[in-house]
Amino acid sequence: xxxxxxxxxxxxxxxxxxxxxxxxxxxxxxxxxxxxxxxxxxxxxxxxxxxxxxxxxxxxxxxxxxxxxxxxxxxxxxxxxxxxxxxxxxxxxxxxxxxxxxxxxxxxxxxxxxxxxxxxxxxxxxxxxxxxxxxxxxxxxxxxxxxxxxxxxxxxxxxxxxxxxxxxxxxxxxxxxxxxxxxxxxxxxxxxxxxxxxxxxxxxxxxxxxxxxxxxxxxxxxxxxxxxxxxxxxxxxxxxxxxxxxxxxxxxxxxxxxxxxxxxxxxxxxxxxxxxxxxxxxxxxxxxxxxxxxxxxxxxxxxxxxxxxxxxxxxxxxxxxxxxxx
Numbered sequence: 480x481x482x483x484x485x486x487x488x489x490x491x492x493x494x495x496x497x498x499x500x501x502x503x504x505x506x507x508x509x510x511x512x513x514x515x516x517x518x519x520x521x522x523x524x525x526x527x528x529x530x531x532x533x534x535x536x537x538x539x540x541x542x543x544x545x546x547x548x549x550x551x552x553x554x555x556x557x558x559x560x561x562x563x564x565x566x567x568x569x570x571x572x573x574x575x576x577x578x579x580x581x582x583x584x585x586x587x588x589x590x591x592x593x594x595x596x597x598x599x600x601x602x603x604x605x606x607x608x609x610x611x612x613x614x615x616x617x618x619x620x621x622x623x624x625x626x627x628x629x630x631x632x633x634x635x636x637x638x639x640x641x642x643x644x645x646x647x648x649x650x651x652x653x654x655x656x657x658x659x660x661x662x663x664x665x666x667x668x669x670x671x672x673x674x675x676x677x678x679x680x681x682x683x684x685x686x687x688x689x690x691x692x693x694x695x696x697x698x699x700x701x702x703x704x705x706x707x708x709x710x711x712x713x714x715x716x717x718x719x720x721x722x723x724x725x726x727x728x729x730x731x732x733x734x735x736x737x738x739x740x741x742x743x744x745x746x747x748x749x750x751x752x753x754x755x756x757x758x759x760x761x762x763x764x765x766x767x768x769x770x771x772x773x774x775x776x777x778x779x780x781x782x783x784x785x786x787x788x789x790x791x792x793x794x795x796x797x798x799x800x801x802x803x804x805x
Contacts, residue, residue: 484693485693489503494612495608495612503692513699514703517707521576521583521710525574526573528573529573532572533570535565535566538566550735550736550739551740554728557727558728561727561728565720565724565725568720576710576713586698590698601685601688604680604681607677608681612674614670615667615674621666622660622663622666624663625660625663625664626664628659629656629657629660632656633657635653
């Protein structure tokens with residue numbers, strides 16, 4: 480299949496027309512806007528990623544499971560740590576996006592410089608071509624008019640061959656008209672030759688400009704395509720990185736042992752292994768009618784008195800009761 484190229488399909492049947500060239504330039508202007516739109520999109524996406532990263536970083540610093548203990552506490556600590564890493568990875572993603580934006584800006588600037596030189600050169604050629612074309616057409620009109628003047632003068636001579644008084648004057652006019660037509664002819668031919676040179680130069684430059692502009696279009700399409708492709712690769716890599724960080728949390732949660740945490744808490748905070756006794760019902764009225772509790776006899780810690788009549792020397796002692804009898 481034969482490929483189509485700018486240089487083969489952007490001409491016009493009119494020498495002064497710039498319709499083909501204008502169509503190519505319009506196409507490049509639209510391509511330039513596309514680059515700007517992609518650039519603005521990437522900038523906005525980078526800003527979103529940066530804001531998300533900062534918000535997520537702030538969230539990872541918040542208290543989460545501060546009072547928890549043992550394996551679940553370790554899992555929650557890892558959870559917060561990986562959230563911090565996720566936020567940092569999004570911050571790096573935003574930076575990578577801005578680097579891609581910078582590359583696109585530099586590419587646009589390079590194309591702009593090349594296109595500017597081409598447009599300036601072609602605009603000058605178009606003005607030169609239009610000016611020379613007008614000059615050539617004017618000289619053609621002059622030439623044609625001088626030719627008609629020459630023919631009129633010659634016809635006047637032929638019509639007045641019997642008029643000896645005016646024949647010499649008419650022949651002089653005819654001779655001058657002939658010289659004028661010859662001069663106009665040379666000027667016209669010279670302008671046509673110059674127009675031919677300018678046309679050849681313009682065709683050559685137009686062909687070269689089309690080739691360069693087509694190459695720029697190819698480069699632009701390829702660069703924008705690769706930029707979007709790289710952007711998607713960055714997003715995919717971010718998903719992989721994020722999943723790897725989340726996997727660390729999942730691994731930690733797998734190590735979270737519910738029974739271990741329960742036993743850890745029991746061992747750390749245990750307060751006793753027996754419950755308190757039951758609370759008995761006490762009737763208010765029964766409690767007031769009940770006899771006072773028996774008071775046990777006091778405990779005498781002094782030695783018992785000696786038994787009367789048991790003294791070794793035969794002395795007899797009286798008791799309190801004996802004293803009352805007397």
